[in-house]
Amino acid sequence: MDNDRVDQIIDKHQGEASSLIQVLLDIQAENHWLPKETIERVSEKLQVPLTSIQHIATFYKAFSLVPKGRHEIHICMGTACHVRGATRVLDTVQDLTGINPGETDLDMKFSLETVNCLGCCALGPVMEIDGKTHGKMAPGETVDVLKSYE
Amino acid sequence: MPRINSPSELEKLRQDILSNRDPQKPCITLCSGSACHATGSGEVAASIEAEIEKQGLGAEVEVRKTGCHGFCERGPIIVNHPEETCYLQIKPEDAPEIVSQAVKEKGIVERLLYTDPNTDEKISRESEIPFYKNQKRLVFGSNGSIDPKSIDDYLAIGGYSALEKALFQMTPEQVLEEVKKSNLRGRGGGGFPTGRKWEESRNAPGDIKYVIVNADEGDPGAYMDRSLLEGNPHSVLEGLMIGAFAIGSTEGYIYVRQEYPLAVENLTIAIKQAEKYGFLGKSILGFDFDFTIKVHKGAGAFVCGESSALMTALEGRAGEPRPKYIHTAVKGVWDYPSVLNNVETWANVPLIINKGADWFTQIGTEKSKGTKIFSVVGKITNTGLVEVPMGMSLRDIIYEIGGGIPGGKKFKAVQTGGPSGGCIPENLLDLEVGYDELTKAGSMMGSGGMIVMDEDTCMVDVARYFIDFLTDESCGKCVPCREGLRQMLKVLTNITEGKGSEGDIELLEELSEVAKEASLCALGTSAPNPFLSTVRYFRDEYEAHIKEKRCPALSCKELIAYHIDPVKCQACMICSRKCPADAIDGGKKKIHIIDQEKCTKCGTCFEVCPPRFGAVNKISGEPVPSTIPEDERMITKKSPRKSK
Numbered sequence: 001m002d003n004d005r006v007d008q009i010i011d012k013h014q015g016e017a018s019s020l021i022q023v024l025l026d027i028q029a030e031n032h033w034l035p036k037e038t039i040e041r042v043s044e045k046l047q048v049p050l051t052s053i054q055h056i057a058t059f060y061k062a063f064s065l066v067p068k069g070r071h072e073i074h075i076c077m078g079t080a081c082h083v084r085g086a087t088r089v090l091d092t093v094q095d096l097t098g099i100n101p102g103e104t105d106l107d108m109k110f111s112l113e114t115v116n117c118l119g120c121c122a123l124g125p126v127m128e129i130d131g132k133t134h135g136k137m138a139p140g141e142t143v144d145v146l147k148s149y150e
Numbered sequence: 151m152p153r154i155n156s157p158s159e160l161e162k163l164r165q166d167i168l169s170n171r172d173p174q175k176p177c178i179t180l181c182s183g184s185a186c187h188a189t190g191s192g193e194v195a196a197s198i199e200a201e202i203e204k205q206g207l208g209a210e211v212e213v214r215k216t217g218c219h220g221f222c223e224r225g226p227i228i229v230n231h232p233e234e235t236c237y238l239q240i241k242p243e244d245a246p247e248i249v250s251q252a253v254k255e256k257g258i259v260e261r262l263l264y265t266d267p268n269t270d271e272k273i274s275r276e277s278e279i280p281f282y283k284n285q286k287r288l289v290f291g292s293n294g295s296i297d298p299k300s301i302d303d304y305l306a307i308g309g310y311s312a313l314e315k316a317l318f319q320m321t322p323e324q325v326l327e328e329v330k331k332s333n334l335r336g337r338g339g340g341g342f343p344t345g346r347k348w349e350e351s352r353n354a355p356g357d358i359k360y361v362i363v364n365a366d367e368g369d370p371g372a373y374m375d376r377s378l379l380e381g382n383p384h385s386v387l388e389g390l391m392i393g394a395f396a397i398g399s400t401e402g403y404i405y406v407r408q409e410y411p412l413a414v415e416n417l418t419i420a421i422k423q424a425e426k427y428g429f430l431g432k433s434i435l436g437f438d439f440d441f442t443i444k445v446h447k448g449a450g451a452f453v454c455g456e457s458s459a460l461m462t463a464l465e466g467r468a469g470e471p472r473p474k475y476i477h478t479a480v481k482g483v484w485d486y487p488s489v490l491n492n493v494e495t496w497a498n499v500p501l502i503i504n505k506g507a508d509w510f511t512q513i514g515t516e517k518s519k520g521t522k523i524f525s526v527v528g529k530i531t532n533t534g535l536v537e538v539p540m541g542m543s544l545r546d547i548i549y550e551i552g553g554g555i556p557g558g559k560k561f562k563a564v565q566t567g568g569p570s571g572g573c574i575p576e577n578l579l580d581l582e583v584g585y586d587e588l589t590k591a592g593s594m595m596g597s598g599g600m601i602v603m604d605e606d607t608c609m610v611d612v613a614r615y616f617i618d619f620l621t622d623e624s625c626g627k628c629v630p631c632r633e634g635l636r637q638m639l640k641v642l643t644n645i646t647e648g649k650g651s652e653g654d655i656e657l658l659e660e661l662s663e664v665a666k667e668a669s670l671c672a673l674g675t676s677a678p679n680p681f682l683s684t685v686r687y688f689r690d691e692y693e694a695h696i697k698e699k700r701c702p703a704l705s706c707k708e709l710i711a712y713h714i715d716p717v718k719c720q721a722c723m724i725c726s727r728k729c730p731a732d733a734i735d736g737g738k739k740k741i742h743i744i745d746q747e748k749c750t751k752c753g754t755c756f757e758v759c760p761p762r763f764g765a766v767n768k769i770s771g772e773p774v775p776s777t778i779p780e781d782e783r784m785i786t787k788k789s790p791r792k793s794k
Contacts, residue, residue: 016466017466018464018465018466019466020466021446021447021449021463021466022446022447024449025408025447025449052467055468056449056467056468059451059468059469059625060449060450060451060468060469061449061450061451062408062409062449062450063449077370077619078370078371079370079371079527079528079565079599079601079615079616080370080371080527080528080533080601082370082612082615083528083529083601083603083607083612084528084529085753087707088752088753091750091752092730092752095730095731095750115409116368116370116452116619117368117369117370117371117372117373118188118409119184119185119373119376119410120184120185120188120189120222121185121222121371121373121525121527121528121533122185122189122222122223122225122527122533122534123185123188123189124527126188133188133189135188135189138754138757139730139752139753139754140728140730140754140758143730
């Protein structure tokens with residue numbers, strides 16, 4: 001993400017330091033992660049120390065300081081999904097991709113995250129890939145769904 | 151659209167909107183909430199619209215995409231007005247039939263109606279389906295009939311009349327008195343009396359005051375706030391405006407999770423529309439009252455649902471809670487008095503102002519007034535959002551509305567109040583829901599999540615699950631929460647893995663006591679609840695894990711094994727083909743055997759084995775039977791085999 005775009009986003013939020021989280025969220029949404037140069041630019045423009053930005057970027061779940069894979073897998077670990085067997089789905093995905101939650105595989109194909117509730121409890125257990133919801137997952141179906149992604 | 155500058159102009163606008171609407175005109179409402187969206191309501195909407203065009207009915211019928219109808223189990227949902235015929239689990243390919251039969255010929259598409267599982271009777275009217283019939287939908291009721299992106303829809307059902315009443319017929323003191331008299335209590339967690347909070351802020355010194363909507367709905371399994379914001383955002387805005395008027399605030403914030411994109415979108419649209427009409431901005435409705443609202447997206451931290459943490463996050467910092475010797479109502483955002491209420495609480499305010507506190511206090515129990523929206527999820531037949539009067543029994547909610555437990559399983563417990571709540575066992579099912587009743591039972595109201603668990607759910611694992619959740623979400627500021635929960639998680643994980651030892655329960659109790667007494671915020675002080683309530687009602691399960699290394703619910707992976715009964719196995723090869731771990735050895739006419747070394751205990755074989763064979767067993771607390779000798783594995787005769 002180039003500095004012009006970063007500046008645009010900052011201007012959209014009137015360049016106030018209290019909008020820091022909103023600025024970072026917009027960058028994250030567009031770029032899928034927060035590169036070092038970008039947060040340096042934000043720090044400079046908003047006059048917020050880099051350490052504070054890193055505090056925020058590591059405190060909140062929405063931010064990533066590393067690049068993400070082509071497909072982002074979110075596995076719902078909400079209570080409703082949990083009692084319906086979400087752990088089995090997570091285990092299957094981990095076995096298949098070889099990565100743990102929070103990681104990205106070496107060929108940058110999948111990034112895996114667990115989320116606390118997607119609010120689609122009627123469909124549980126739920127797995128979301130790139131925003132598409134796959135409901136009523138069991139280990140077998142999970143394998144089939146993952147295979148359909150390139 | 152011109153600004154509205156007086157009550158009479160508002161009334162005129164409302165009449166104009168209503169006169170352009172014919173209540174008898176056919177209208178298809180389609181649930182477009184997040185849950186239905188996930189089941190494909192977007193595609194259904196597109197195909198219905200295309201079909202209406204194709205059949206040339208564009209001018210005669212209206213298609214309205216509404217918010218969540220609540221019956222998420224059967225989504226996507228379509229209701230055909232004015233007959234109020236409700237069609238469930240609609241697929242795009244059903245569109246031609248619905249449009250031609252139901253809309254054009256005013257008939258009924260029988261096969262898409264709700265079928266009562268007890269009587270096999272088809273029910274066509276939405277309000278007569280048992281799921282809806284037993285509810286009292288005051289706050290949530292309009293969700294299914296209005297388009298959340300249209301302020302005119304909200305005005306047509308009497309929207310913003312409470313704001314008008316508050317501004318022109320009441321003083322701020324009278325508004326405050328009315329809310330106090332209503333005994334409305336916070337719908338987000340603690341159940342603090344809303345009126346008292348407002349009064350404290352109103353009386354606090356200073357001219358700058360804030361009102362805030364807490365839409366950081368983090369409890370897993372609870373999504374009523376999202377559905378309200380998505381489906382009826384103006385009702386929340388109106389409540390917030392009335393609150394601001396009562397306490398003397400001119401600026402409001404809505405703290406909403408960024409994980410709720412549709413809620414953010416609909417809110418932003420609603421605020422823009424309200425600004426255009428003059429419900430927000432300077433001199434609202436021509437009255438000497440200025441008010442603006444800003445939306446702040448939360449970046450994902452459960453602790454930010456706590457009032458002081460949320461306010462710190464609003465200031466643009468990491469959302470860590472702070473000590474509350476002085477209430478946030480007096481010293482909140484940037485140290486100014488701030489009233490923070492949950493989405494559902496705010497949405498109750500216009501109702502109270504419109505209909506009066508006396509009407510409101512007639513609903514509910516002595517200490518808990520009004521209705522509450524619950525999300526009934528987990529092992530339940532009718533997953534969805536239900537709004538019931540306070541005081542309804544858990545049994546009625548779970549069985550009458552929720553339809554009971556699916557698959558003929560036995561009810562074990564219901565977990566209420568999110569991660570800070572507790573599990574309520576079967577013998578307390580007749581408990582009436584209310585703030586104090588649930589607290590007495592060792593749980594809490596929380597935001598209204600109700601997770602139903604059946605005999606297959608392990609209560610130790612549930613406690614471990616919640617403590618794991620809270621360990622992860624603990625902000626790390628105070629030691630009892632940060633370190634105490636970590637240790638509790640270690641002990642609980644050991645127990646579920648069969649490494650528990652005598653004294654573990656006592657150790658957990660001790661850790662719980664410290665976390666409860668010494669944590670800084672409510673996240674820590676309530677964190678031990680999931681453990682304390684499960685050990686209170688299900689101590690035998692803990693003991694079975696520790697002493698016998700057995701999981702009575704056959705759920706804890708480390709303590710169970712799958713085994714194929716050689717007598718029952720018909721060598722159909724279904725399980726061996728489906729096994730994701732290639733752990734099943736067998737072939738045509740060759741009895742299957744699970745390689746215990748390779749088995750990941752995912753349970754696929756158990757599920758796919760045809761019920762008429764039922765050859766796969768789940769066992770716990772006993773050794774896996776030894777495998778049959780290789781030469782006895784071939785099935786040769788058709789006659790039933792005998793066990794050795």
